[in-house]
Amino acid sequence: MSLTLEWSNEQEQMQLPEQLIGHLEQILQLAGKAEGIETGEVSLTFVDNETIHELNRQYRGIDKPTDVLSFAIQEDGEGEIDIMFEEDDNLDDMQDLLGDIIISVPKAKEQSEEYGHSLERELGFLFLHGFLHLIGYDHEDEASEKVMNDKQEAILLQVGLTR
Template sequence: MGLRLEWINELDDYEIPERWIELLQRLLQTAGQSEGVEHGEVALTFVDNETIRSLNRDYRGLDRATDVLSFALQEVGIGESEIFFDEADEAMEFQDELLGDIVISVPQAIAQSEEYGHSLEREIGFLFVHGFLHLIGYDHQDEASEKEMFGKQEIILREVGLTR
């Protein structure tokens, strides 16, 4: 099964380049390998600032645009499996089916890439890896966890050639 990326572009006036999708698929495989995540699906949606602001307000109580949001859907731990039963009462095993959703604001990514002085591809890649690490349980609520998470992001980005 492996790791899969499903994506949708909700922007009417911005076409997502195919090279982004190829890059994000490489990043997903690299991040998964780095973190021991072999199976699952990540759903990625590209949106505008208004949409991400609405999501940020509704789900986090913050009424402002942001760059990336992650919505983890996994209820079992990474590397664990869950047993379900079909209609004939035969056990079926599903391993890490849907990891969750990542939502990226393309206008915010454009602004940040200009502000930080690096390519838009690097910013999109950074936001995607950041979102993926949130999906599998990483956070940055304190200095130590932020250092760990951001360190992992930089290693993964470097592995696929996305340096500053």
């Protein structure tokens, strides 16, 4: 198995850029290679602000919409994963799942206009940012934020999604 992207568009407010999924698949492959991750599946869902607002409130206790949320499967403690699934679920199928990334398309559009770049670039950035969170990166301090930013900019430059 290689790195794969499974995606769905659950928002109807905006049309996604035509070549977006190809760019996201390219981002996933480049980021995986850079991080030494050869196999796994990333699930990506595009949603509206209302949906991401509810998820942000439910899982993070923050009562407002955000741009991207990441839910890493590997973050679960030993034994906790069993609680999430029914007895007849095949946990072997879940071992390749790296996690879920959820992106608010309206929030991405707003940010792309604010930063003066394309919606496709913003969605690529948010996807990559979410992926880095899935594999353990964070930006709790200035040093770790710089590491993430440098990795993101290098991959986006390779894909041609520049500011």
